[in-house]
Amino acid sequence: MVDPTSHPDNSESPAATDKAARDPLAILPGYTLRRAANAMMAELGALLGEVELRVSEASILLLIDGRSTMTSSLIGAALDIRSANMAPLISSLVARGLVERVPLDGKSMAIVLTEPGRAVLARVRTITQDFEQTLMLRIPPEHRDHFVPALNALWR
Amino acid sequence: MVDPTSHPDNSESPAATDKAARDPLAILPGYTLRRAANAMMAELGALLGEVELRVSEASILLLIDGRSTMTSSLIGAALDIRSANMAPLISSLVARGLVERVPLDGKSMAIVLTEPGRAVLARVRTITQDFEQTLMLRIPPEHRDHFVPALNALWR
DNA sequence: CCTTTATAGCTATTGAATATAGTCAAGTAC
DNA sequence: GTACTTGACTATATTCAATAGCTATAAAGG
Numbered sequence: 388m389v390d391p392t393s394h395p396d397n398s399e400s401p402a403a404t405d406k407a408a409r410d411p412l413a414i415l416p417g418y419t420l421r422r423a424a425n426a427m428m429a430e431l432g433a434l435l436g437e438v439e440l441r442v443s444e445a446s447i448l449l450l451i452d453g454r455s456t457m458t459s460s461l462i463g464a465a466l467d468i469r470s471a472n473m474a475p476l477i478s479s480l481v482a483r484g485l486v487e488r489v490p491l492d493g494k495s496m497a498i499v500l501t502e503p504g505r506a507v508l509a510r511v512r513t514i515t516q517d518f519e520q521t522l523m524l525r526i527p528p529e530h531r532d533h534f535v536p537a538l539n540a541l542w543r
Numbered sequence: 544m545v546d547p548t549s550h551p552d553n554s555e556s557p558a559a560t561d562k563a564a565r566d567p568l569a570i571l572p573g574y575t576l577r578r579a580a581n582a583m584m585a586e587l588g589a590l591l592g593e594v595e596l597r598v599s600e601a602s603i604l605l606l607i608d609g610r611s612t613m614t615s616s617l618i619g620a621a622l623d624i625r626s627a628n629m630a631p632l633i634s635s636l637v638a639r640g641l642v643e644r645v646p647l648d649g650k651s652m653a654i655v656l657t658e659p660g661r662a663v664l665a666r667v668r669t670i671t672q673d674f675e676q677t678l679m680l681r682i683p684p685e686h687r688d689h690f691v692p693a694l695n696a697l698w699r
Numbered sequence: 700c701c702t703t704t705a706t707a708g709c710t711a712t713t714g715a716a717t718a719t720a721g722t723c724a725a726g727t728a729c
Numbered sequence: 730g731t732a733c734t735t736g737a738c739t740a741t742a743t744t745c746a747a748t749a750g751c752t753a754t755a756a757a758g759g
Contacts, residue, residue: 416675416678416679416690416691416694417583417584417587417671417674417675417678418598418602419691419694419695420576420579420580420583420584420694421580421583421584421598422623422698423576423580423694423695423697423698424576424577424579424580424581425580425623426697426698427573427576427577427697427698428573428577431573441715441716442574442577443716446574458736458737459736459737459738460735460736460737467578467581468716468717469717469718469719470736470737470738471717471718471719471720471737471738471739471740472716472717472718473737473738474737474738474739475738475739477737478738492725492726493724493725493726494724494725494726494735494736494737495725495735495736495737496736496737515573518573519572519573522572522573522697523572525696525697526693526696526697527692527693527696529689530689530692530693530696531693533685533686533689533690533693534572534689534690534693534694535572535575536683536686537682537683537686537687537689537690537693538572538575538576538579538690539575539579540681540682540683540686541579541582541583541678541681541682542578542579542582542583599745614707614708615707615708615709616706616707616708624746625746625747625748626707626708626709627708627709627710627711627746627747627748627749628745628746628747629708629709630708630709630710631709631710633708634709648754648755649753649754649755650706650707650708650753650754650755651706651707651708651754652707652708
């Protein structure tokens with residue numbers, strides 16, 4: 388009959404297979420990167436649930452704070468969000484009274500915080516700073532200072 | 544009334560606003576993590592386009608190589624994919640002849656590589672190893688060895 | 700045994716995030 | 730002026746992962 392355990396004769400590099408056997412996820416640092424990012428974003432998302440904002444919405448608030456000439460295309464360029472996707476995002480923030488559209492010229496609209504928007508942003512700042520801190524504290528001290536520089540080197 | 548340019552008196556920490564002004568994305572390491580992960584996965588995804596596999600499909604092949612008792616639930620546990628999402632994933636790999644389902648007992652199915660699957664996997668290994676290498680080379684040497692350990696500390 | 704509970708695999712459906720295509724008006728260049 | 734570009738937007742499509750629920754098998758307890 389079929390003994391499922393009698394299958395191991397695969398004549399490939401035993402070293403690679405061995406490595407995979409011990410920690411299959413370690414094969415791909417890039418994959419580990421994705422897993423870590425997903426886990427972190429899920430966590431931050433849960434924290435931001437308190438103010439009912441998604442991560443991208445919170446980043447928009449953080450980004451436009453103190454500025455009066457950020458258009459949706461500028462925000463999109465900074466956060467890597469297509470203009471087609473910016474529109475509904477901003478509309479939802481406008482509908483909730485957190486930001487408003489202020490005409491800059493005939494065709495450009497500045498996205499600026501409203502008073503309620505500033506209040507929510509204050510809470511967002513607390514949440515994200517706490518999160519960032521616990522994030523860094525999870526990293527052993529000897530690796531800590533290398534983390535963000537390494538991350539930035541990857542894609543900038 | 545509202546002159547959009549006369550808006551900069553926001554009586555918050557000028558330091559924080561300043562930091563945000565210079566590089567708004569650097570505010571959130573967690574956000575930078577997400578951006579980096581997205582960029583990396585897009586890149587790897589493009590490379591894997593050569594063998595018409597998504598990142599998750601390629602990881603499955605890498606994971607089951609040399610094993611004859613990996614069930615879809617085990618794979619899902621290792622890669623953090625729900626069993627509901629494993630089903631269509633595996634089905635597609637089966638349909639393409641890369642893996643096959645082998646009954647282990649009445650209700651468990653081992654997912655094992657076929658001969659063509661092994662051939663594709665060899666190519667996948669080359670691609671991912673190349674990718675992994677260029678990834679690490681982008682990180683300045685002094686940060687390099689700290690990257691993966693820091694990443695793993697975040698979520699394991 | 701036979702009933703209960705847990706496990707494995709699966710289907711169908713949903714929701715969120717993002718991408719594509721195209722509209723329209725306002726600005727820019729020649 | 731005509732032609733081209735840019736900013737904001739609508740509508741739609743694709744992709745991915747999450748939820749709920751089903752069925753059959755296996756394991757555990759009486």
